[in-house]
Amino acid sequence: MKQLVTALVLSLIATSATAQETLTQRAEFVKAVTGHILEIRLLRVQLEVLDSGTITGKAFGRGVTGTWKWKDGFFCRSMTWGDRELAYNCQQVATDGTSLIFTSDKGSGRSAKFALRPATP
Structure with a gap:
């Protein structure tokens, strides 16, 4: 069941053909997520x-x-979904300008593409 939950949360979302930039610095990542x-x-x-x-x-x-913390160029997180603990994982993060693409297992696993929606004040 844990693998199913992880697969659903990090399901493979098709990415567009637009150019992607891998974020390697914490400051780049924070700038991308702040206010979103x-x-x-x-x-x-x-x-x-x-x-x-x-x-x-x-x-x-x-x-x-x-x-979460930024470690050696990766987004490393521990998460709980409802009452289920998701395993600690370090993920590669890339951006296409409007979305962030997280790829588990330091870039060798499944990817999930998140739209960056402005947070409402």
Whole structure:
């Protein structure tokens, strides 16, 4: 079941043919997420990733909480979805200008593309 949940949350979303830039610095990542909600509308996923190192939001109607840090050029996070703990994972992050693409296992795993939607004040 844990693998199913992980597959759903990090489901493979087709990326467009636009150029992607891999983010390698914490400051680049923070600039990209500040003031935005990361969203996969089809899957009802909305996450806020804060500079303070916290993650909050919802996925499939259940709460998401977690912590993150930037380590060796990767977004490393621990998360809980509802009452399920998702395994710690370091992910490569890329941007196409309007979305962030997270690829698990330091870039060798599954990818999920999150639209960057402005956070409402």
